Structures are given as structure tokens and as C-alpha cells.
Amino acid sequence: MNENWEKVFGxxxxxxxxxxxxxxxxGIKRFFAxxxxxxxxxxxxxxxxELLGLVASMVLRCDExxxxxxxxxxxxxxxxxxxxxxxxxxxxVGGSIVIPHLRLAAERLETLLExx
Amino acid sequence: MNENWEKVFGxxxxxxxxxxxxxxxxGIKRFFAxxxxxxxxxxxxxxxxELLGLVASMVLRCDExxxxxxxxxxxxxxxxxxxxxxxxxxxxVGGSIVIPHLRLAAERLETLLExx
Amino acid sequence: MNENWEKVFGxxxxxxxxxxxxxxxxGIKRFFAxxxxxxxxxxxxxxxxELLGLVASMVLRCDExxxxxxxxxxxxxxxxxxxxxxxxxxxxVGGSIVIPHLRLAAERLETLLExx
Amino acid sequence: MNENWEKVFGxxxxxxxxxxxxxxxxGIKRFFAxxxxxxxxxxxxxxxxELLGLVASMVLRCDExxxxxxxxxxxxxxxxxxxxxxxxxxxxVGGSIVIPHLRLAAERLETLLExx
Amino acid sequence: MNENWEKVFGxxxxxxxxxxxxxxxxGIKRFFAxxxxxxxxxxxxxxxxELLGLVASMVLRCDExxxxxxxxxxxxxxxxxxxxxxxxxxxxVGGSIVIPHLRLAAERLETLLExx
Amino acid sequence: MNENWEKVFGxxxxxxxxxxxxxxxxGIKRFFAxxxxxxxxxxxxxxxxELLGLVASMVLRCDExxxxxxxxxxxxxxxxxxxxxxxxxxxxVGGSIVIPHLRLAAERLETLLExx
Numbered sequence: 001m002n003e004n005w006e007k008v009f010g011x012x013x014x015x016x017x018x019x020x021x022x023x024x025x026x027g028i029k030r031f032f033a034x035x036x037x038x039x040x041x042x043x044x045x046x047x048x049x050e051l052l053g054l055v056a057s058m059v060l061r062c063d064e065x066x067x068x069x070x071x072x073x074x075x076x077x078x079x080x081x082x083x084x085x086x087x088x089x090x091x092x093v094g095g096s097i098v099i100p101h102l103r104l105a106a107e108r109l110e111t112l113l114e115x116x
Numbered sequence: 117m118n119e120n121w122e123k124v125f126g127x128x129x130x131x132x133x134x135x136x137x138x139x140x141x142x143g144i145k146r147f148f149a150x151x152x153x154x155x156x157x158x159x160x161x162x163x164x165x166e167l168l169g170l171v172a173s174m175v176l177r178c179d180e181x182x183x184x185x186x187x188x189x190x191x192x193x194x195x196x197x198x199x200x201x202x203x204x205x206x207x208x209v210g211g212s213i214v215i216p217h218l219r220l221a222a223e224r225l226e227t228l229l230e231x232x
Numbered sequence: 233m234n235e236n237w238e239k240v241f242g243x244x245x246x247x248x249x250x251x252x253x254x255x256x257x258x259g260i261k262r263f264f265a266x267x268x269x270x271x272x273x274x275x276x277x278x279x280x281x282e283l284l285g286l287v288a289s290m291v292l293r294c295d296e297x298x299x300x301x302x303x304x305x306x307x308x309x310x311x312x313x314x315x316x317x318x319x320x321x322x323x324x325v326g327g328s329i330v331i332p333h334l335r336l337a338a339e340r341l342e343t344l345l346e347x348x
Numbered sequence: 349m350n351e352n353w354e355k356v357f358g359x360x361x362x363x364x365x366x367x368x369x370x371x372x373x374x375g376i377k378r379f380f381a382x383x384x385x386x387x388x389x390x391x392x393x394x395x396x397x398e399l400l401g402l403v404a405s406m407v408l409r410c411d412e413x414x415x416x417x418x419x420x421x422x423x424x425x426x427x428x429x430x431x432x433x434x435x436x437x438x439x440x441v442g443g444s445i446v447i448p449h450l451r452l453a454a455e456r457l458e459t460l461l462e463x464x
Numbered sequence: 465m466n467e468n469w470e471k472v473f474g475x476x477x478x479x480x481x482x483x484x485x486x487x488x489x490x491g492i493k494r495f496f497a498x499x500x501x502x503x504x505x506x507x508x509x510x511x512x513x514e515l516l517g518l519v520a521s522m523v524l525r526c527d528e529x530x531x532x533x534x535x536x537x538x539x540x541x542x543x544x545x546x547x548x549x550x551x552x553x554x555x556x557v558g559g560s561i562v563i564p565h566l567r568l569a570a571e572r573l574e575t576l577l578e579x580x
Numbered sequence: 581m582n583e584n585w586e587k588v589f590g591x592x593x594x595x596x597x598x599x600x601x602x603x604x605x606x607g608i609k610r611f612f613a614x615x616x617x618x619x620x621x622x623x624x625x626x627x628x629x630e631l632l633g634l635v636a637s638m639v640l641r642c643d644e645x646x647x648x649x650x651x652x653x654x655x656x657x658x659x660x661x662x663x664x665x666x667x668x669x670x671x672x673v674g675g676s677i678v679i680p681h682l683r684l685a686a687e688r689l690e691t692l693l694e695x696x
Contacts, residue, residue, distance in 0.1 A: 016567035023544065023570065027270050027552045034266070035560045038208040038259050043197035048164055049205055052171040056209040057561070059172045059443075061642070062525070064564040065209075080603065081159035087600075088607045089165055092154040093172045093181075095407075095443025096615045097637070100644040103596035106603065132451035139428065139454065143436045143618050150614070151444045154607050173445070175559075177294070178409070180448040196255065204259045211523075211559025212267045213289070216296040219248035222255065270556040275545035280512055281553055284519045288557045291520045291675075293410070297557075312371065313507035320375045321513055324502040325520045325529075327639075327675025328383045329405070332412040335364035338371065375502050382498065386491050386672040391661035396628055397669055400635045404673045407636045413673075429623035437629055440618040441636045441645075480683035487660065487686065491668045499676045521677070526641070528680040 005108060006115075009067055039072070047076035051086050058090035058101055066105050074112045083109055121224060122231075125183055155188070163192035167202050174206035174217055182221050190228045199225055237340060238347075241299055271304070279308035283318050290322035290333055298337050306344045315341055353456060354463075357415055387420070395424035399434050406438035406449055414453050422460045431457055469572060470579075473531055503536070511540035515550050522554035522565055530569050538576045547573055585688060586695075589647055619652070627656035631666050638670035638681055646685050654692045663689055 021029055039049045050073045057065035073083065087105065091098050137145055155165045166189045173181035189199065203221065207214050253261055271281045282305045289297035305315065319337065323330050369377055387397045398421045405413035421431065435453065439446050485493055503513045514537045521529035537547065551569065555562050601609055619629045630653045637645035653663065667685065671678050 013567070016571055019574070020566060020570045024548045025274065025545075025552055027266055028548070028555060028566075030262070030266055031552075031555055031560075034259055034262055035208050035563075038204050042201050042257065043195060044167075044201045048167065049201065051160075051164065052168060052202060052205045053209060055168045056171050056175045056206065059176055059445075060209070060561050062561050062564060065561055079159065081605075084604045084608065085158050085160045085165070086168060088154050088605055088611075089168045090172065091443070091608060091611055092151050093169060093176070093443050093445055095439070095441050095446070096611075097407075097441055097640050097642050097645055098443070099615075100642060102600060102608075103593070106600045107596055110599070129451070132455055135458070136450060136454045140432045141429075141436055141622065143614055144432070144439060144450075146610070146614055147436075147439055147444075150607055150610055151447075158605065175561075176445050178445050178448060181445055197257075200256045200260070204257055204263075207260060207263055207559070209559050209561055211555070211557050211562070212263075213292050213294050213297060213523075213557055214559070215267075216294060218252060219245070222252045223248055226251070267556050270549075270552050274549050275543065276515075276549045280515065281549065283508075283512065284516060284550060284553045285557060287516045288519050288523045288554065291677075292523055292557070311507065313373075316372045316376065317506050317508045317513065318516060320373055320379075320502050321516045322520065323376060323379055323675070324499050325517060325524070325675050325677055327671070327673050327678070328379075329408050329410050329413055329639075329673055330675070331383075332410060334368060334376075335361070338368045339364055342367070373506065375498055378494070378498055382491055382494055383672050386668050390489065390665050391659065392631075392665045396631065397665070399624075399628065400632060400666060400669045401673060403632045403636050404639045404670065407640055408673070427623065433618075433622050433624045433629070434632060436618050437632045438636065440615050441633060441640070477683070480687055483690070484682060484686045488664045489661075489668055492664065492671060492682075495668075495671055495676075499679075524677050526677050526680060529677060 005067070005111065006071060009064075010071075013064070013068070045076075047073065047078060050076055051078065051082075055086050055090045055093075058087070058098055058105070059094035061094070061098065061101050063101055063104055066101055067108055070105060070108055070112060074109075074116050080109070080113055121183070121227065122187060125180075126187075129180070129184070161192075163189065163194060166192055167194065167198075171202050171206045171209075174203070174214055174221070175210035177210070177214065177217050179217055179220055182217055183224055186221060186224055186228060190225075190232050196225070196229055237299070237343065238303060241296075242303075245296070245300070277308075279305065279310060282308055283310065283314075287318050287322045287325075290319070290330055290337070291326035293326070293330065293333050295333055295336055298333055299340055302337060302340055302344060306341075306348050312341070312345055353415070353459065354419060357412070358419075361412070361416070393424075395421065395426060398424055399426065399430075403434050403438045403441075406435070406446055406453070407442035409442070409446065409449050411449055411452055414449055415456055418453060418456055418460060422457075422464050428457070428461055469531070469575065470535060473528075474535075477528070477532070509540075511537065511542060514540055515542065515546075519550050519554045519557075522551070522562055522569070523558035525558070525562065525565050527565055527568055530565055531572055534569060534572055534576060538573075538580050544573070544577055585647070585691065586651060589644075590651075593644070593648070625656075627653065627658060630656055631658065631662075635666050635670045635673075638667070638678055638685070639674035641674070641678065641681050643681055643684055646681055647688055650685060650688055650692060654689075654696050660689070660693055 050069055054069035087102055166185055170185035173185055203218055282301055286301035319334055398417055402417035435450055518533035521533055551566055630649055634649035667682055
């Protein structure tokens, strides 16, 4: 496991998002904007919204999406205990099929808790 | 749309849960207990956990699960604005395929907001 | 099977979309606009895009979405033979789990072919 | 709950399968044949294969598919205890999102156990 | 990113398909044949059918399937603009959870557009 | 393909399970216990239950879960013919989207059949 996953993941994500946005129709650009806006603080705080994105990503079993929301949740101050309670909800809703994604999330969470 | 959906839904759910628990092995009973415990207040408040369950249910497109968490979120004090911000996250994560479930949730939410 | 399904379905869809849009945040309204725009004629004709929406809806197993795209595909001039070839792709990609949705689509298609 | 669900379900299924097969391309007919053949006794007995189909249908959350395999499993002699152990595997793999389908299966199983 | 992905991917796919077909029952062989036939030109042209397969693969989030249909769509003459409009439909239907697969598709598309 | 996949996979799985269990709430620990118990011999033999887990994992398209149940099925004495008949059921239920997971399973099965 590369301890540097956050940097590698973030740069690759950025590079390919630029490729998509440079070539895609206006609809894709607007979708990306909507995606960002959905997590901005409103009646619900940004931290809660990022936790919603995290659990949705876990039950849909998307490792990249989980990793992205792990970083954002941590930036919003989510603690280890809070992360694991959210993981527990995802596990119960989504079943054992979620476990491989939970394992990866647990490992990546450790490097986030050390460095942020 | 039956305005009484919450009562009908709750009673049917209860009746069939009893059937399952009366006939199922101990593993199913334990799963049901784990399911309930995952939403109890801990490091995260119960309201946040119910919102996690709501959004997970929407992106997995389970109307019964959505209805259950709508009721529980409302019991925990979730407001209309908070509900719709959670719906927005579910819609962006899960895409237009979520919309039929969003429509049903919106209708059921109105009766919940009137009666609770 | 109500032969009138298209009218009932369309009116209920319209009524609930209005409820969602009247109460939802700007992000949900924008998503609905993006959704409509994605199917407008561009480099690909509208008919092809509606077929893409139809097959995506079948493999994701959403009856309401399938019904919506059946109507739109028919408005764009899709023939019975074309519909069934698209159904065949959906069936092969998505497997036997798609069959219940294929059955409903086949029945609804008959009323569309008679009335449009 | 109509105790007669098996008859209504079977006739509707038959009627619509005929519609699909009358109109569909040869590929769809061949798929239906493959679907039937996959459950025929071979190295694994038919009962085991039907249980595989049942659990696959539960974790993919298709009520019609679940109902079909409930009937077939019962025809192959599956007992209540065996059904519930298979349900338990489906519940653990697929999570709480499976529960509404488990409830329906439990109810339908009761009428099957009484009449077959 | 290996610019040679198409060759590596195609050879690995071929090698393992042979392993499956050498060991599998006749039902698996027939399924593979049905899979190929579903995309042959009929009432709908092969290009349209491959686009259906591409969008179905994106909303079901299968990178290998997406890569396969990218190659086949390109062989049928799909242009960059057409690809991105199909990606847009997939994104709107399937939501942000599709984005990681869209990113990979965008990168692989660039090498296809250069070499074919 | 590393012929040693079973050892690498098993050790990594073990290492990360320990991380999850060391940090997670009691609910996650209990879920892991329920997961193990669901496959223990009861009215249905352990081999049948592992086959249920294998097919459920294939139609839900989780390579790690498939690999785990391949090993367990083999430990319970499943033969090549039985494995491929189960793969056939998974393929027919889940469709061509299952094929990439079937390819990986076929390759991993060969090393299991040689060494166990």
C-alpha cells in the first residue's frame, strides 16, 4: 500500500477530469458543477453531506468515490469513530459485498488520520 | 396516493417481520438486531445516521427502505430543507435512475411533514 | 393491463415532478434540465439517444424509466423491430434478471404501436 | 395478500413470455432457452441450481425472479429450513436492502408450503 | 497509462475466453455466441448497437466491458463528438458514480482516436 | 497472473480484516461473525452454501468475494464441472456484464484445482 495514495489519486483524478472537460459537451461540464455544489453547506453542514456521499459510494461499491469522500470528510473534521460508524451503516445496508471496499477504506483512512 | 401510507406500510412491515423472525434461523434474527443498532446515536447523532440510511436507500433504489428512513429521519427532526438537500446528494450520486424514487419520497414526505 | 397506461403514467409523473421542483433546491432543478438536454439531437440523433436511455434503463431495471423512454423512442419513430433489437442487447448485457422488465416493456410497446 | 399469487403470477408470466417470443428476434428466443437449460440437473442437482437462482435473485432484488425460483425450489423438494438458510446467505451478502424482498418471499413461501 | 492497452486487453481477453470455453458447459458457449449476435447489424445498424452496449456498460460500471465497446464503436466509425454525447447520457442516467469509468473511457478513447 | 494469488489474497485479506476489527464498533465485529456463521453446515450442507455465496458474488460482480468463495467451495470438494455449472447460472442470471468476473474466476480456479 502506497502511503502516498492521496497525492497519486488526486493528481490522476485531476488530469483525467481535465481531459473529460476539455472534450465533453456542455452537459458534462454542468454535471461536474452540480456534483460539486451538492456537497456545499446549506441546511445540512458540509460534513454531513460528505458522509452521505461516503456511504452512498460504499453501498454502490466505488473505491475511487469512497477515497474521494474519505479525504473530503477528513477535511471537514470527521473523526475515526465517526468514520467507522458511517462504515457500519454502509455495511449493514449493503451487506458483505461491501467488505472489500471497507477494507480499502480502513487502510486509506489510517494514512489520512496520520497526515491530516 | 393514500395519505395513510405510513400506517399501512408500518403494519405490513411489522406483520411480515414477525413471520420472518418466527421462522428464520438465529442468523437472521441477529442481522435484524444489528440493523437496528447501526442507527443508534453514538459518535454520530441518530439523525445523521438515519440520513445516511435514507441516501443509501435512494441510490440503491429501494422504495420500502426509503419510506422507512423518511419516517425515522422525521422522528429525529429532519426539516424539509434538510430532506431535499439529502435527496439532491442521492440524485447526483445515483443519477436520473433515482428520480422515480425521489418522486415517491417527495410525495410521502408531504404527508409526514403534515402529520408529524 | 390498463391500455391507458401512457396517460396515467404521464400525468402522475408530471404531478410529482412539479412537487419535487417546487420544493427542491436549485441543484435538483438543474439536474432535471441536464437530464432533458442530454437527449437532444446533436452529433447523435435524438432517436439514438432515446434508445441509449431505454437500454440503460432496462439494464438498471427501472420500469418507470423504461416506460418513459419507450414513449420517447416511439415519438422519434422507432419501429417494433428496432425496439426488440434494443431489448435483445439489454437482455444479453443484463441477463435474465432483466426479463420481468422486458415483459412489461413488451406489453406497453403494443399499446404504443397501436396508438402512435 | 392473495393466497392465489402463484396461479396469477404464473399465468401473467406465461402470457407475456408468449408476447415477447412472438415478436422478438431469434436471439431473445435462444436466451430464454439457455435460461431454462442452465437449471437442468447436471453435475449439480436441479435443486441446488434453483437455490443458486433464488439467492442470485434475492441479492439482485427482483421479486418476480424470487417468486419464480421459490416455486421451482419447492417443486424440487426444498424444505422450510433450507429456504430460510438460503435467505440468510442472501441477507448477509446483500444487506438490509434485501429485507423487503425477504419479507415478500417469506409470505409467498407460506402459501407454497401449504399447497405443495 | 499504457498506450498499448488495446493490444494487452484484447490478448488477455482472448486467452481467458478460450480457457472458459474449453472448460465450460455448452450453455456458456451458447451464451458467448448470443452475446456476439446481439450486436450484428439488423433493423438497427451495428454502430447503434455498439453504442447501446457502451452506455449499458458505463451505467453498470464495468471497465472491461466499456473498453471492449469503445474499440467496437470506433471500428464502426464513431466520432469523438458521438462518443462524448453517449458518455453524457450514461453520466446523467447513472450519476456521479459513473465518473471514474468515464475518466478511464476518456483516456482510452484518446489512444483509439490516434491509432484507428 | 500470479499462481500464488491465493496466498497473497488471503494474507492481505487477513491483515485488513484485523485493521477493521481493531478499529470498528461492535456492530462491525458482529457482522463479520454473522457472515461466517451463514455458511456453516445446517439444513443445507456447507458446500451448497458456499456455492450460493459464489453465485451471489458473481452476479453482484465482486472479484474479491468470488475469489474467497472459490477457495471455500474447493475446500468443500467442489469439482470443475460443478464450478462451471454454477458459473453458467451466474452468467445467465447476471448477463454478459458478468463475463470479466467469470474470466478471472476461470483462471483462479485452474490454480486451485492444481494445488488443492
